[in-house]
Amino acid sequence: MGGKEWSKILLVQTSFLGDTVLTLPLIAEIKRRFPAAKLSLLCTPVGKELLDGQPVLDEIIVDDKRRADKGWSGLWRKARALKAKGFALGLCPHKSFRSALLLCLARIPHRVGFRQSKGWFLFNSLASRNARKHDVERNLSILEALGIELGDCNPAMELHVPSNTREAARRLLAGLGVNTEKLIVGVNPGSVWPTKRWAAGSFSALIRLLKRDVECEVVLFGGPEDVPVAREIELQSSARVVNVAGTIPLRMLPAVLAHCALLITNDSGPMHIAVALGVPVVAIFCATTPALGFYPYTSKAVVVEKNLSCRPCSGHGGRRCPLGTEDCIRLIAPERVLRAAQQLLQDVPAMSLADLAGRQPRLVSA
Numbered sequence: 365m366g367g368k369e370w371s372k373i374l375l376v377q378t379s380f381l382g383d384t385v386l387t388l389p390l391i392a393e394i395k396r397r398f399p400a401a402k403l404s405l406l407c408t409p410v411g412k413e414l415l416d417g418q419p420v421l422d423e424i425i426v427d428d429k430r431r432a433d434k435g436w437s438g439l440w441r442k443a444r445a446l447k448a449k450g451f452a453l454g455l456c457p458h459k460s461f462r463s464a465l466l467l468c469l470a471r472i473p474h475r476v477g478f479r480q481s482k483g484w485f486l487f488n489s490l491a492s493r494n495a496r497k498h499d500v501e502r503n504l505s506i507l508e509a510l511g512i513e514l515g516d517c518n519p520a521m522e523l524h525v526p527s528n529t530r531e532a533a534r535r536l537l538a539g540l541g542v543n544t545e546k547l548i549v550g551v552n553p554g555s556v557w558p559t560k561r562w563a564a565g566s567f568s569a570l571i572r573l574l575k576r577d578v579e580c581e582v583v584l585f586g587g588p589e590d591v592p593v594a595r596e597i598e599l600q601s602s603a604r605v606v607n608v609a610g611t612i613p614l615r616m617l618p619a620v621l622a623h624c625a626l627l628i629t630n631d632s633g634p635m636h637i638a639v640a641l642g643v644p645v646v647a648i649f650c651a652t653t654p655a656l657g658f659y660p661y662t663s664k665a666v667v668v669e670k671n672l673s674c675r676p677c678s679g680h681g682g683r684r685c686p687l688g689t690e691d692c693i694r695l696i697a698p699e700r701v702l703r704a705a706q707q708l709l710q711d712v713p714a715m716s717l718a719d720l721a722g723r724q725p726r727l728v729s730a
Contacts, residue, residue: 370398370453374446374472376406376463378427380556381633382658383499384411385640386521387457390503393517394455395420397507404451406466413614414637418524429462443469456481457503459493476509498723499657519723521661523640525619533619537583540606547580549705550621550638552629553597554590554609557681559651560631562693564593568600569698570628575603577702578709583624584609585617585634626708628701631681635660644708646701647725650692651681654727664712665725666704670695704728 373394377387384407395403404423405415412424425446427433433442439462447470454472456463464483467475477487484490489509493502504517534544542548553567571582586594586609594609612620618637621627627638628646638645638660645660649669652658653676659667669675670692677686685692707726 370401372451373401374404374451374454376456377458378408379458381410382636385636386499387503388521389500389519392420446470457506500661521640523618525622529619542581542606547625549580550583550624550627552585552634553593554586555630555632560681562648564596566698567597570701571601572603573702644712646704652676660725661723667725667727668701668704671729
Protein backbone atom coordinates (compact mmCIF):
# COMPACT_ATOMS: atom_id res chain seq x y z
CA MET A 365 0.00 0.00 0.00
CA GLY A 366 1.53 3.31 -1.03
CA GLY A 367 2.31 6.04 1.46
CA LYS A 368 3.68 8.91 -0.61
CA GLU A 369 0.45 10.88 -0.17
CA TRP A 370 0.76 10.77 3.62
CA SER A 371 2.33 14.12 4.30
CA LYS A 372 1.16 14.09 7.92
CA ILE A 373 1.16 10.96 10.11
CA LEU A 374 -0.17 10.65 13.66
CA LEU A 375 0.84 7.85 16.03
CA VAL A 376 -1.27 7.39 19.18
CA GLN A 377 0.17 5.91 22.38
CA THR A 378 -1.49 7.22 25.53
CA SER A 379 -0.84 4.28 27.86
CA PHE A 380 1.77 4.05 30.64
CA LEU A 381 5.29 5.48 30.34
CA GLY A 382 6.87 2.07 29.72
CA ASP A 383 4.44 1.42 26.85
CA THR A 384 5.46 4.73 25.29
CA VAL A 385 9.15 3.78 25.48
CA LEU A 386 8.36 0.44 23.82
CA THR A 387 6.87 2.39 20.90
CA LEU A 388 10.27 3.92 20.03
CA PRO A 389 11.19 1.28 17.40
CA LEU A 390 7.80 1.82 15.70
CA ILE A 391 8.35 5.58 15.68
CA ALA A 392 11.80 5.14 14.13
CA GLU A 393 10.50 2.66 11.53
CA ILE A 394 7.68 4.99 10.45
CA LYS A 395 10.20 7.81 10.00
CA ARG A 396 12.51 5.51 8.05
CA ARG A 397 9.70 4.34 5.75
CA PHE A 398 8.13 7.76 5.22
CA PRO A 399 10.96 10.29 5.66
CA ALA A 400 9.14 13.12 3.90
CA ALA A 401 6.10 12.92 6.18
CA LYS A 402 5.64 15.05 9.27
CA LEU A 403 5.43 12.52 12.12
CA SER A 404 3.46 13.49 15.23
CA LEU A 405 3.03 11.50 18.44
CA LEU A 406 -0.04 11.79 20.64
CA CYS A 407 0.89 10.76 24.18
CA THR A 408 0.41 11.52 27.87
CA PRO A 409 2.08 14.51 29.60
CA VAL A 410 4.80 12.27 31.05
CA GLY A 411 5.38 10.76 27.62
CA LYS A 412 6.00 14.22 26.21
CA GLU A 413 8.34 15.12 29.06
CA LEU A 414 10.44 12.03 28.37
CA LEU A 415 10.47 12.15 24.54
CA ASP A 416 10.64 15.90 23.90
CA GLY A 417 13.58 16.58 21.59
CA GLN A 418 13.85 13.09 20.10
CA PRO A 419 15.09 13.66 16.53
CA VAL A 420 12.75 11.06 14.96
CA LEU A 421 9.68 13.03 16.06
CA ASP A 422 8.56 16.23 14.37
CA GLU A 423 5.84 17.01 16.90
CA ILE A 424 4.49 15.76 20.24
CA ILE A 425 0.84 16.42 21.11
CA VAL A 426 -0.35 15.90 24.66
CA ASP A 427 -3.54 14.00 25.44
CA ASP A 428 -4.08 14.73 29.12
CA LYS A 429 -6.91 12.22 29.38
CA ARG A 430 -6.95 12.17 33.20
CA ARG A 431 -7.21 15.95 33.61
CA ALA A 432 -7.65 18.62 30.90
CA ASP A 433 -8.83 16.18 28.21
CA LYS A 434 -10.90 14.01 30.53
CA GLY A 435 -14.39 12.81 29.65
CA TRP A 436 -16.53 13.32 26.54
CA SER A 437 -15.98 17.07 26.40
CA GLY A 438 -12.22 16.63 26.54
CA LEU A 439 -12.38 13.94 23.88
CA TRP A 440 -14.36 16.20 21.53
CA ARG A 441 -11.95 19.11 22.07
CA LYS A 442 -8.95 16.91 21.35
CA ALA A 443 -10.62 15.45 18.26
CA ARG A 444 -11.33 18.93 16.88
CA ALA A 445 -7.73 19.98 17.51
CA LEU A 446 -6.41 16.90 15.70
CA LYS A 447 -8.82 17.39 12.80
CA ALA A 448 -7.52 20.94 12.31
CA LYS A 449 -4.00 19.56 11.81
CA GLY A 450 -5.05 17.63 8.70
CA PHE A 451 -3.50 14.24 9.38
CA ALA A 452 -3.75 11.83 6.46
CA LEU A 453 -2.78 8.65 8.33
CA GLY A 454 -3.36 7.64 11.94
CA LEU A 455 -1.79 4.58 13.57
CA CYS A 456 -2.91 3.25 16.93
CA PRO A 457 -0.97 0.42 18.63
CA HIS A 458 -2.89 1.34 21.80
CA LYS A 459 -5.85 -1.07 22.10
CA SER A 460 -8.26 1.20 23.95
CA PHE A 461 -11.65 2.15 22.55
CA ARG A 462 -11.02 5.83 23.39
CA SER A 463 -7.92 5.98 21.19
CA ALA A 464 -9.76 4.41 18.23
CA LEU A 465 -12.72 6.74 18.69
CA LEU A 466 -10.42 9.76 18.89
CA LEU A 467 -8.91 9.01 15.47
CA CYS A 468 -12.37 8.51 14.02
CA LEU A 469 -13.78 11.75 15.49
CA ALA A 470 -10.71 13.60 14.20
CA ARG A 471 -11.79 12.52 10.68
CA ILE A 472 -8.37 11.13 9.83
CA PRO A 473 -9.08 9.47 6.47
CA HIS A 474 -6.88 6.39 6.90
CA ARG A 475 -6.87 4.81 10.36
CA VAL A 476 -4.84 1.72 11.25
CA GLY A 477 -5.23 -0.40 14.38
CA PHE A 478 -5.30 -3.94 15.71
CA ARG A 479 -8.08 -6.48 15.30
CA GLN A 480 -7.79 -7.00 19.06
CA SER A 481 -8.61 -3.35 19.78
CA LYS A 482 -11.89 -2.62 21.55
CA GLY A 483 -12.56 -0.11 18.76
CA TRP A 484 -11.46 -2.32 15.86
CA PHE A 485 -14.54 -1.43 13.80
CA LEU A 486 -13.48 2.24 13.74
CA PHE A 487 -10.30 1.52 11.71
CA ASN A 488 -9.93 1.33 7.91
CA SER A 489 -7.08 -1.20 8.04
CA LEU A 490 -6.38 -3.88 10.62
CA ALA A 491 -3.32 -5.84 11.69
CA SER A 492 -3.12 -8.84 14.03
CA ARG A 493 -1.46 -8.44 17.42
CA ASN A 494 0.39 -11.61 18.45
CA ALA A 495 0.18 -11.92 22.24
CA ARG A 496 3.16 -14.30 22.28
CA LYS A 497 5.59 -11.69 20.92
CA HIS A 498 7.41 -8.94 22.80
CA ASP A 499 5.54 -5.64 22.88
CA VAL A 500 8.21 -4.00 20.69
CA GLU A 501 7.40 -6.54 17.97
CA ARG A 502 3.67 -6.29 18.59
CA ASN A 503 3.86 -2.52 18.07
CA LEU A 504 5.88 -2.90 14.87
CA SER A 505 3.43 -5.48 13.52
CA ILE A 506 0.78 -2.76 13.09
CA LEU A 507 2.73 -1.79 9.95
CA GLU A 508 1.70 -5.09 8.36
CA ALA A 509 -1.64 -3.40 7.63
CA LEU A 510 0.37 -1.12 5.31
CA GLY A 511 2.15 -4.01 3.60
CA ILE A 512 5.34 -3.73 5.69
CA GLU A 513 6.51 -7.08 7.08
CA LEU A 514 7.65 -7.33 10.69
CA GLY A 515 10.78 -9.20 9.64
CA ASP A 516 11.85 -6.21 7.51
CA CYS A 517 11.64 -3.76 10.44
CA ASN A 518 14.46 -2.66 12.76
CA PRO A 519 13.46 -3.53 16.34
CA ALA A 520 16.29 -1.57 17.99
CA MET A 521 15.08 0.55 20.89
CA GLU A 522 17.08 3.77 21.10
CA LEU A 523 16.59 6.86 23.24
CA HIS A 524 18.66 9.85 22.17
CA VAL A 525 20.44 11.82 24.90
CA PRO A 526 22.32 14.95 23.72
CA SER A 527 25.93 15.17 24.87
CA ASN A 528 25.34 18.45 26.71
CA THR A 529 22.46 16.89 28.67
CA ARG A 530 24.63 13.89 29.52
CA GLU A 531 27.34 16.22 30.81
CA ALA A 532 24.77 18.16 32.86
CA ALA A 533 23.71 14.86 34.42
CA ARG A 534 27.34 14.03 35.26
CA ARG A 535 27.73 17.38 37.02
CA LEU A 536 24.46 16.80 38.87
CA LEU A 537 25.67 13.42 40.16
CA ALA A 538 29.05 14.83 41.12
CA GLY A 539 27.33 17.64 43.00
CA LEU A 540 25.44 15.03 45.01
CA GLY A 541 28.68 13.37 46.01
CA VAL A 542 28.76 10.57 43.46
CA ASN A 543 32.24 9.68 42.27
CA THR A 544 31.52 9.48 38.54
CA GLU A 545 34.90 7.85 37.92
CA LYS A 546 33.70 4.76 39.79
CA LEU A 547 31.25 2.11 38.66
CA ILE A 548 27.71 3.35 39.30
CA VAL A 549 24.87 0.92 40.05
CA GLY A 550 21.36 2.32 39.86
CA VAL A 551 18.56 0.87 41.98
CA ASN A 552 14.92 1.51 41.07
CA PRO A 553 12.46 0.21 43.70
CA GLY A 554 9.29 1.71 42.22
CA SER A 555 6.54 0.51 39.90
CA VAL A 556 2.97 1.61 39.20
CA TRP A 557 1.50 -1.64 40.57
CA PRO A 558 2.21 -2.71 44.20
CA THR A 559 2.54 -6.42 43.38
CA LYS A 560 5.35 -5.61 40.94
CA ARG A 561 7.46 -4.05 43.71
CA TRP A 562 10.12 -6.12 45.42
CA ALA A 563 10.12 -5.51 49.19
CA ALA A 564 11.94 -2.48 50.61
CA GLY A 565 13.77 -4.70 53.09
CA SER A 566 15.03 -6.89 50.26
CA PHE A 567 16.36 -3.86 48.37
CA SER A 568 18.12 -2.69 51.55
CA ALA A 569 19.72 -6.10 52.03
CA LEU A 570 20.80 -6.10 48.37
CA ILE A 571 22.47 -2.70 48.74
CA ARG A 572 24.41 -3.93 51.78
CA LEU A 573 25.62 -6.91 49.75
CA LEU A 574 26.53 -4.69 46.80
CA LYS A 575 28.56 -2.33 48.94
CA ARG A 576 30.32 -5.31 50.54
CA ASP A 577 31.15 -7.24 47.37
CA VAL A 578 31.28 -4.70 44.52
CA GLU A 579 33.41 -1.55 44.38
CA CYS A 580 30.67 0.83 43.32
CA GLU A 581 28.52 3.85 43.97
CA VAL A 582 24.80 3.12 44.50
CA VAL A 583 22.18 5.61 43.30
CA LEU A 584 18.52 5.19 44.33
CA PHE A 585 16.04 6.26 41.65
CA GLY A 586 12.31 6.92 41.81
CA GLY A 587 9.54 9.37 41.10
CA PRO A 588 7.78 11.61 43.63
CA GLU A 589 5.50 8.71 44.60
CA ASP A 590 8.56 6.57 45.45
CA VAL A 591 10.12 9.03 47.93
CA PRO A 592 8.87 7.24 51.09
CA VAL A 593 10.06 3.77 50.04
CA ALA A 594 13.38 5.11 48.74
CA ARG A 595 13.96 6.85 52.07
CA GLU A 596 13.09 3.64 53.92
CA ILE A 597 15.56 1.67 51.79
CA GLU A 598 18.24 4.31 52.31
CA LEU A 599 17.85 4.22 56.10
CA GLN A 600 17.68 0.41 56.31
CA SER A 601 20.66 -0.22 54.04
CA SER A 602 23.15 1.12 56.61
CA ALA A 603 25.45 1.95 53.69
CA ARG A 604 26.31 5.07 51.76
CA VAL A 605 23.84 5.53 48.93
CA VAL A 606 22.84 8.62 46.95
CA ASN A 607 19.06 8.93 46.98
CA VAL A 608 17.72 10.98 44.05
CA ALA A 609 14.11 9.75 44.25
CA GLY A 610 11.71 12.61 43.59
CA THR A 611 14.48 15.10 42.85
CA ILE A 612 15.28 14.45 39.18
CA PRO A 613 12.74 15.61 36.58
CA LEU A 614 11.68 12.92 34.14
CA ARG A 615 13.26 14.78 31.22
CA MET A 616 16.66 14.36 32.95
CA LEU A 617 16.23 10.72 33.96
CA PRO A 618 17.67 9.18 30.77
CA ALA A 619 20.79 11.34 31.00
CA VAL A 620 21.37 10.31 34.61
CA LEU A 621 20.63 6.63 33.95
CA ALA A 622 23.10 6.72 31.06
CA HIS A 623 25.91 7.09 33.62
CA CYS A 624 25.02 3.77 35.27
CA ALA A 625 27.00 0.62 34.52
CA LEU A 626 23.96 -1.36 35.65
CA LEU A 627 20.35 -0.79 36.75
CA ILE A 628 18.64 -3.12 39.21
CA THR A 629 14.93 -2.54 38.88
CA ASN A 630 11.40 -3.80 39.18
CA ASP A 631 9.35 -4.42 36.03
CA SER A 632 8.70 -0.73 35.28
CA GLY A 633 9.10 2.21 32.91
CA PRO A 634 12.69 2.98 34.02
CA MET A 635 13.60 -0.62 33.14
CA HIS A 636 12.61 0.03 29.50
CA ILE A 637 14.34 3.43 29.52
CA ALA A 638 17.59 1.78 30.63
CA VAL A 639 17.29 -0.78 27.82
CA ALA A 640 16.76 2.02 25.29
CA LEU A 641 19.98 3.62 26.57
CA GLY A 642 21.98 0.40 26.31
CA VAL A 643 22.38 0.13 30.10
CA PRO A 644 22.53 -3.49 31.35
CA VAL A 645 19.55 -4.43 33.52
CA VAL A 646 18.78 -6.84 36.34
CA ALA A 647 14.98 -6.96 36.27
CA ILE A 648 13.07 -8.33 39.26
CA PHE A 649 9.73 -9.78 38.14
CA CYS A 650 7.31 -10.38 41.01
CA ALA A 651 3.62 -10.68 40.04
CA THR A 652 4.22 -10.38 36.28
CA THR A 653 6.10 -12.76 33.99
CA PRO A 654 8.29 -12.26 30.92
CA ALA A 655 5.75 -14.26 28.88
CA LEU A 656 3.42 -11.23 28.96
CA GLY A 657 5.83 -9.60 26.49
CA PHE A 658 7.22 -6.72 28.55
CA TYR A 659 10.59 -8.18 29.55
CA PRO A 660 13.76 -6.11 29.00
CA TYR A 661 14.25 -6.27 25.22
CA THR A 662 17.99 -6.86 25.24
CA SER A 663 20.54 -9.61 25.78
CA LYS A 664 22.24 -7.33 28.33
CA ALA A 665 19.71 -8.31 30.97
CA VAL A 666 18.94 -10.92 33.58
CA VAL A 667 15.38 -11.44 34.79
CA VAL A 668 15.14 -12.74 38.36
CA GLU A 669 11.82 -14.33 39.27
CA LYS A 670 10.26 -17.03 41.44
CA ASN A 671 8.50 -19.74 39.44
CA LEU A 672 5.03 -20.01 40.96
CA SER A 673 1.84 -21.43 39.50
CA CYS A 674 -0.13 -18.31 40.51
CA ARG A 675 1.97 -16.01 38.33
CA PRO A 676 0.95 -13.84 36.58
CA CYS A 677 -2.04 -12.91 38.73
CA SER A 678 -3.09 -10.31 36.13
CA GLY A 679 -1.82 -8.59 33.00
CA HIS A 680 -0.29 -5.68 34.91
CA GLY A 681 0.08 -7.06 38.40
CA GLY A 682 -2.62 -6.18 40.90
CA ARG A 683 -3.03 -3.81 43.81
CA ARG A 684 -2.69 -6.72 46.23
CA CYS A 685 -1.82 -10.41 46.20
CA PRO A 686 -5.02 -12.43 45.48
CA LEU A 687 -3.75 -15.23 47.74
CA GLY A 688 -2.50 -12.94 50.49
CA THR A 689 0.95 -14.59 50.54
CA GLU A 690 3.02 -12.23 48.37
CA ASP A 691 5.26 -15.24 47.70
CA CYS A 692 6.33 -13.81 44.32
CA ILE A 693 7.83 -10.86 46.23
CA ARG A 694 8.90 -12.50 49.47
CA LEU A 695 10.69 -15.54 48.02
CA ILE A 696 13.13 -13.65 45.78
CA ALA A 697 16.38 -13.70 47.70
CA PRO A 698 18.71 -10.65 47.69
CA GLU A 699 21.67 -13.01 47.24
CA ARG A 700 20.20 -14.26 43.94
CA VAL A 701 19.78 -10.68 42.69
CA LEU A 702 23.37 -9.91 43.71
CA ARG A 703 24.66 -12.88 41.71
CA ALA A 704 22.72 -11.70 38.67
CA ALA A 705 24.26 -8.23 39.03
CA GLN A 706 27.76 -9.64 39.35
CA GLN A 707 27.15 -11.90 36.35
CA LEU A 708 26.15 -8.94 34.16
CA LEU A 709 28.97 -6.71 35.33
CA GLN A 710 31.41 -9.48 34.46
CA ASP A 711 29.86 -10.71 31.21
CA VAL A 712 28.65 -7.59 29.38
CA PRO A 713 32.10 -6.08 28.62
CA ALA A 714 33.15 -9.41 27.10
CA MET A 715 30.05 -9.86 24.92
CA SER A 716 30.61 -10.00 21.18
CA LEU A 717 28.50 -8.10 18.67
CA ALA A 718 26.74 -11.37 17.90
CA ASP A 719 25.82 -11.74 21.59
CA LEU A 720 24.41 -8.23 21.73
CA ALA A 721 22.33 -8.75 18.58
CA GLY A 722 19.86 -10.93 20.49
CA ARG A 723 16.83 -9.49 22.28
CA GLN A 724 16.32 -12.18 24.92
CA PRO A 725 17.36 -11.66 28.56
CA ARG A 726 18.60 -14.54 30.68
CA LEU A 727 15.93 -15.91 33.01
CA VAL A 728 16.87 -17.16 36.47
CA SER A 729 14.69 -18.37 39.31
CA ALA A 730 15.30 -17.07 42.81
